[in-house]
Amino acid sequence: MSSNRVGIAAAVITTSAFAALVSTPLKAQDLAAPLAFYEIETKYIFGFTEGSGVGLEGEKELSSDTIARFGKRDGQYAATETKWEFEYTPNQYVQLELGPLTASHYIRDVTDLDNRNTFRPSGFFGEFRYLLVDRPASPVAATISFEPVYRRVDETSGVPVQNFEFETKLQADVELVKNRLYGAVNLIYEPETTRTAEGTWEHESTLGFTAALAVRPTPTLVIGAELDYYRHYDSLGPNRFTGDALFLGPTLYYKFARKWFVTAAWNAQIWGREIETGNHLNLEEFSRQRAKLKVAVEF
Amino acid sequence: MLKTCMLVAAVMSCCLTSSAARAQDTTLSLAIQGGRFQPAELRAPANKPFTISIKNGDAKPVEFESVSLRVEKVIAPRSQGTVRIRALSPGRYEFFDDFNQSNRGAVVVQ
Numbered sequence: 001m002s003s004n005r006v007g008i009a010a011a012v013i014t015t016s017a018f019a020a021l022v023s024t025p026l027k028a029q030d031l032a033a034p035l036a037f038y039e040i041e042t043k044y045i046f047g048f049t050e051g052s053g054v055g056l057e058g059e060k061e062l063s064s065d066t067i068a069r070f071g072k073r074d075g076q077y078a079a080t081e082t083k084w085e086f087e088y089t090p091n092q093y094v095q096l097e098l099g100p101l102t103a104s105h106y107i108r109d110v111t112d113l114d115n116r117n118t119f120r121p122s123g124f125f126g127e128f129r130y131l132l133v134d135r136p137a138s139p140v141a142a143t144i145s146f147e148p149v150y151r152r153v154d155e156t157s158g159v160p161v162q163n164f165e166f167e168t169k170l171q172a173d174v175e176l177v178k179n180r181l182y183g184a185v186n187l188i189y190e191p192e193t194t195r196t197a198e199g200t201w202e203h204e205s206t207l208g209f210t211a212a213l214a215v216r217p218t219p220t221l222v223i224g225a226e227l228d229y230y231r232h233y234d235s236l237g238p239n240r241f242t243g244d245a246l247f248l249g250p251t252l253y254y255k256f257a258r259k260w261f262v263t264a265a266w267n268a269q270i271w272g273r274e275i276e277t278g279n280h281l282n283l284e285e286f287s288r289q290r291a292k293l294k295v296a297v298e299f
Numbered sequence: 300m301l302k303t304c305m306l307v308a309a310v311m312s313c314c315l316t317s318s319a320a321r322a323q324d325t326t327l328s329l330a331i332q333g334g335r336f337q338p339a340e341l342r343a344p345a346n347k348p349f350t351i352s353i354k355n356g357d358a359k360p361v362e363f364e365s366v367s368l369r370v371e372k373v374i375a376p377r378s379q380g381t382v383r384i385r386a387l388s389p390g391r392y393e394f395f396d397d398f399n400q401s402n403r404g405a406v407v408v409q
Contacts, residue, residue, distance in 0.1 A: 038400070039366035039393055056364065056371040057382075092369040092385045135367065136390035258397060 037179040037219050045222040046184045046212035047251030047265030048292055051173040052141035054131045055089035062086060063296030071288030075109035083125060097127035105158030116158050123151035142172040165192035186210040191236045207231045207238060222253040228267060232285040243282040245272035259298040266291045325349040332356045336404035343408045345389045354379045365394035
């Protein structure tokens, strides 16, 4: 079985199982509602790039959010990380998220990585989002988020570690054509520190800039494309640059029912470099391809 | 002890001021009759929080919802509910009944 198949199967199984548990069937009232282009929450319509939306006051959401990474320089590589999220909007400015993480790794004959085939609980995360600027006060809406993450499994290799990450993200979006065409950018700073199995501490960080465009051909469907650029450092600040990567791919958001939606994205690394080796594409810190699948129910 | 008393007085003062301010907030009345918002358009002052009092006169529940106002509230049949809205800049903010999406309205903030 190829690494891609394993990764895709893991992502589909986890999200489908969760969807089956939480989904509500499409009701007659959903079908009876006339379809029209009304306002839409922008947070999840851009794929990996996030919109500025912080939800509705009092709204809660359960979701599974899987990110899968495929392909290294050689061998077979597929890894997934799933957030089992509980999301809550306590007021009109703030959104909170938290939940456990699970991870899977299928690694065969990849240089510098041990072979493994595992699926296990891997940590916890929390997120605080604050709406900085909203429409129509400004044509651009912006939100800042802080996301502490604890992992007991290394994201890339699957090796047991103690990893602490603190992602800060600025998410801005604009409605280019009312209720039909949207654009978004994210600025990301993701420092992390890891205690290895040998007891040493390693520091690294990632800086990211992502941009996405999304069009809404039908009231319940949003499709688009995104371009994501990441720089990796072997330090908490931007000191020891090790390489960068540029990803491009399509995005999809589909609202199945009144409170139920799925968002998906697939990216391929179209350009990258490893400073140490001079290799084309950065497959040391990043993967050849990555995919995202999130299934959510609001209540 | 004096510091504690002053702190308590300050907190109580803030609470009372807040309650008084809230009592003076604009309250907009909205009714649902025959599956329609009445009136379909409300007007609210800019840059001041306000409250929408929603009276559902129908025999079906209503979910008052708005992406731009960032609120949702289910109102049971033949009952009443309120939603408090943050201070808004001038503009048009749409709302709808999520149980009957053809029922729509807007708050015009000016």
